[in-house]
Amino acid sequence: MRRSAPVSSRLAAFGALAVAGMLALAACTPTPTPSPTQTSASPSPTAAPTPTGPVFVPDGSAQDNLPLFAQVSNQVAATDARVQGRAYIDALAAAGFPKAQMQVTNDLTTVGNPADSIQFSVAWAGECLVGQVGPSTPAPTALVLPLLPAGTCLIGQTRPIDW
Secondary structure, three states: OOOOOOHHHHHHHHHHHHHHHHHHHHHHOOOOOOOOOOOOOOOOOOOOOOOOOOOOOOOOOHHHHHHHHHHHHHHHHOOOOOOOHHHHHHHHHHOOOOHHHEEEOOOEOOOOOEOOOEEEEEEEOOEEEEEEEOOOOOOOEEEEEEOOOOOOOOOOOOOOOOO
């Protein structure tokens, strides 16, 4: 006949198993990763934030600046000012493009109707960044085109940018 262990020794064995089980579970749970502010007590130099979208490249080519030109054009086209040439010129100037290098067509036809499309441009590094928007244009367009022999980007009558 087998004799059972006394109650106190069974409780001790059960307690040891419980502690071992908790240790095993603790080993399986992920260890929280400290946040960047918790990693060290000494301050470290902060890197400048990296831009998340296109950036203005002052010494770059027209092709280098096309992504920003297109982004600005798309942003204005998504607003109520989408058929106002001035809105594109102002937004491009705010993005860093020089207003003196820009051209824009009229918002209205010669008889006062809204234009079917508006073109705007920036002469840049011997080339042209050209955008087109309007009811007859399915989506905003942004291209790099050659500078015209006259040193301009748009053909035909453009409006003065005097604001």
